[in-house]
Amino acid sequence: MSRARKPWLLPVSLLLGLLLGLLPLPEAVVPLRPYWLALVLAYWLLEDHGRIGLGGVFALGLFADLAYGSLLGEQALRLSAMFFILQRFRAQMRFYPMPQQALAIGGLLLNDMILAAAIDFAFGGPPPPWLAWLSPLVGAVLWPMLFVALDAVRVGRRR
């Protein structure tokens, strides 16, 4: 497992994750949009641990807050929490079979949704549209594809 063979992949994939979150979508499916940045970050935290620390995650979150126009610190908090959970369960999750891993990621994203809704609520925002509660599911479904794709680029074709 050659690590850091492609050092550019980490920033590039994170940037892509950010962009995917900004892409305009038809009004009806916008709430379904998965939290791309979290998905990409989760991949890196699971697979190439040690390249991003809590500080890096926090900074990334702040940057995402700027980009998405959310309250400064909101995503920093959400991503930090995710970092913490992933770090705790990294050892187990790495060796889950793919479906189970996807499920775990879905749970992680759901937890993130709840956190986001709580933050919104605390600052007097409206509750998220009910469709948004399905976005973790979308994220979980997309996870295997994202994982395989990123892995393919990172360590070359394995199979």
Add this chain to the structure above:
Amino acid sequence: MPPYAGPPVARSDDIAGTVRLLACILLAIGLMVLDHQAQWVKKARGHAELLVEPLWEVAGMPAQLGRTVRDDAATLGRLTKENDTLRNALLIERARNARLQAAAAENARLRGLLGAAEQGGLDVQLAPILDIALDPNRQRLTLDVGASAGVREGQAVIDAGGLIGQVTRVRRSSAEVLLLTDPSHAVPVAVSRNGIRLVVYGRGDHLELANIPMSADVKVGDLIVTSGLGERFPPGFPVGTVSRLEPDASRTFLIGVLTPAAQLDRGRDVLLLRGRQVAAQAPAAAATGRPDPGASPGPAPASAGASTPAAGTAPATVTTPAASAPAAPPASAPRSDPPPAVSAPAASAANRPAAGMASPAPATEPAR
């Protein structure tokens, strides 16, 4: 460092991690509170957002590309058809404009009689919308123009139909518009028929007229225009029409649901109003572009404009005759979604003569 399996992570490491997480959470909460409250953080944030602007540009690109492709793929037939409709619309507009000139002349005379202050011309700036999806909880638009193009915070944003919102944040080459429908948005308005003053609140996906006294003369179908109170929005811009009235929870007031006059979710361009004191005449010209409920938006704003300096109820008398004047009734004529690229210059072109007439002093030849 990477433990590949099992639990053996040092206890102290664990605690240190938790402490660091707690520190992060506290820091984040602190930042959020500051961003929510403190002005200087908002300013700092404005600077930091310069960093993100290129990202937005990139994110907006696919949509722009898609549009270009779609536009290019438009068939000749469609263009011809559109051309026909537009030509028709132009004819109708010409006719209406002629009427409007008469109305404007009369208005100028009446205003002269009232001794109202001179109103400056309407100066607008066409601003393309940058098509990116920001935080969906807030109703916002991002514009592809910013401080470098002279955009200022607080500018009112309109389209051919009416008020869209206001500029809440300006960056170097982009700006953020808070839509009318945002829950944190409120506009002082007046019922154009009789000048009753109310406030319109954003409710996420619709507009709401709150606290209408039971006795107030507000009906379904009434046009609601900005009243100009509070000096944020110039008077006389259509905000919406009342589509439903129902008693509120306390049953002592009515709540009105509004259909926005502007197309909040469509279009690629909007108009930014420049200049402090904006002529109410010009929006009238812009508004008549859409024939919705019988062209009443046309003259109504003018009267509302006149009302600002004068008493609140005075304009009602002016409105009624004026409103009935442009009787051009073709209900369905240029309804075809007017391509903003066309409607916008049309609006600005139309308002120039109108504005000229509005000010009694300088260019009065067409008016008299």
